[in-house]
Amino acid sequence: MADSTLHAIEAPFVAPGPSGVAIRTSIKGMSQRDREVLPLVGAHLGSLACADLRARCRAGTDHDSDQWAERKRALTEESSSRWAGSITKATHDQWGLSRRAQLAHIQNLEAGVRTIAHRLSRPVGEKGTKRAPGGYRTKQEWFQKTRRLHVLEDRLERERSDRGAGVVHVVRGGKRLARSRHNLEAAQLAEHEWRQRWEAERWFLQADGESGKRLGNETIRVGSDGEVSIKLPAPMAHLANAPRGRYVLDGRIDFRHRGEEWADRVSANRAVAYRIHYDVDRGRWYLTASWTIPPVQTVPLAVARANGLIGVDTNADHFAAWRLDEHGNPMGEPRRFRYDLDGTAHHRDAQVRHALTRLLHWARREGVAIAIEDLDFGAEKTREKHGRRKRFRKLISGMPVARLRARLVSMAAELGIAVVAVDPAYTSMWGAQHWQKPLTSKNRRTTRHDAAGVAIGRRALGHRIRRRTAPPPHDQSDRVGHRTAQAGHGTRGREETRPRIPGPRTRSVSPDAARTRVTSASTTVRDAPVDQVWVQDSLLLTD
Incomplete structure (x- = not known):
């Protein structure tokens, strides 16, 4: 009889492709005047963006279209109508993101309160089960958790009150960078270095595209020859070096990645959004171009399963992958694609991108799809759930699940490879139980991660993870149940003895x-x- 307490397994599905494209390049050959004008324009527009965000947060959930129009008119007097439109749209996006983050924080606090309250209700020293945690180990820990419970309940009440009133807490430039000002030694920054980072993060130099306008954007215009020009705000029109209050940079850009696609869009006057930003560490100015694309048509699930696929288990330092045929049988040897998540964000991103590139090239050579778990560690990193397991909490916190999934889908779409997402429940446990030992030989040591890759692939193919069911306890007849998982009820000859x-x-x-x-x-x-x-x-x- 099936265990009714098990998690309901969701059906696998083909992950949809990306809906947008973003490319970045550095602005080369900038003059000293360019390096003076861009910070002035960015600082002026950044101050307007700060004031607009303050007004939007003050309005809360009572904000309406009339208030939006009023804010835009106020910004137009200090900049231009197009700059005002870009600033207000960015403000609304940031406010909406803060609301979603606030809801996630409330759900995290609720989960912590439930866990602590349950463990406090159990006797001290009671052992937990796989389904529910037990009591705390000592009376001292029990007492400390009672205090922790009061702290979380106070935070939860405050967050619920803010959400009901439409109040969000946003810092332009980032809360982490703002807090590092009070502890520069830990951040390994001097005061002038922190100030330079803070100002650069608060600058505003981005404009939305406009379809049908010249080169797809009237505010920040980039020609096919790499020339960049900016529509200056009204108070800074005296800095213009081109007609109609525009400033043309001496620097030029050259898109190497997707350059032809970008050139086709600007030559057809299709909308392209641009963002100019300054990298303090490298001392370089960059320009990012982005545009939307029609959703990539995903192949049906049956087509993705036709030739088998590659089951991929995601871990903290590597991908464990195994090729399976259409019947769910492992083929060849398992492979591992390692990456290192220590170091800077750029280093981690490069490591993940390199591992995904090798995985996708293997899938393209085999001509099969990729099966991966639909992971989400948003609610799995709390200290209340995992308690003293600090290493495990650090492990799952360091896994870039969301970025990895987005990058894999976008890279696979470029190569025409389908990605099948499966429910991650019990894949590691059942894979080790049913596949680790049978796939281990004298010349091959199958790990738990390799077996999990097989389990993920079988679930994506629509097969059961287990290899076959146990025989009936009475005898080899069918009075208790059928003997194998492979033969269905409609299979001819399934009741006969083997010749x-x-x-x-x-x-x-x-x-x-x-x-x-x-x-x-x-x-x-x-x-x-x-x-x-x-x-x-x-x-x-x-x-």
């Missing part, structure tokens, strides 16, 4: 037993009349 074939298959009858018994059998009957001969028929020794 006894002489040879190595049965090992009880020699290969020549049938021939020997037939030739050595008597052909006459003793004491029979001479004129009456009885011949014995050949014996049928096989079913």
Whole structure:
């Protein structure tokens, strides 16, 4: 009988492709005047963006279209109508993101309160089960958790009150960078270095695209020859070096990645959004171009399963992958694609991108799809759920699940490879239980992660993870249940016994037993009349 407490397994599905494209390049050959004008424009527009965000947060959930129009008119006087549109749209996006983050924080606090309250209700020292945690180990820990519970309940009440009133807490430039100002030694920054980072993060130099306008954007215009020009705000029109209040940079850009696609869009006057930003560490100015694309048509699930696929288990330092045929049988040897998540964000991103590139090239050579878990560690990193397991909490916190999934889908779409997402429940446990030992040999040591890759691939193919069910406890009949998981109820001959074939298959009858018994059998009957001969028929020794 199935365990009713098990997690309901969701059906696998083909992950949809990306809906947008973003490319970045550095602005080369900038003059000293360019390096002076861009910070001035960015600082001015950044101050307007700060004021607009303050007004939007003050309005809360009572904000309406009339207030939006009023804010835009106020910004137009200090910049231009197009700059005002870009600033207000960015403000609304940031406010909406803060609301979603606030809801996630409330759900995290609720989960922590439930966990602590449950463990406090259990006797001290009671052991937990796989389904529910037990009590705390000592009375001292129990007392400390009672205080922790009051802290979380106070935070939860405050967050719920803010959400009901439409209040969000946003810091332009980032809360982490703002807090590092009070502990520069830990951040390994001098005061002037922190100030430079803070100002650069608060600058605003981004504009939305406009379809049908010249080169797809009237505010920040980039020509096919790499020339970049900016529509200056009204108070800074005296800095213009081109007609109609525009400033043309001496620097030029050159998109190497997707350059032809970008050139086709700007030549057809299709919308392209641009963002200019300054990298303090490298001392370089960058320009990012982005645009939307029609959703990539995903292949049906049956087509993705046709030739088998590659099951991929995601871990903290590597991908464990195994090729499976369409019947769910492992083929060849397992492979591992390692990456290192220590170091800077750029280093981690490069490591993940390199590992995904090798995985996708292997899938393209095999001509199959990729199956991966639909992971989400958003609610799995709390200290209340995992308690003293600090290493495990750090492990799952360091896995870039969301970025990895987005990058894999976008890279696979470029190569025409389908990605099948499966429910991650019990894949590691059942894979190790049913596949780790059978796939281990003298020359191959199968790990738990390799077995999980097989389990993920079988689930994506629509097969059960287990290899076959256990035989009935009574006998080999069907009074308790069917013997194998492979034969369905409609399969012909499933109730019959296996035919006894002489040879190595049965090992009880020699290969020549049938021939020997037939030739050595008597052909006459003793004491029979001479004129009456009885011949014995050949014996049928096989079913």
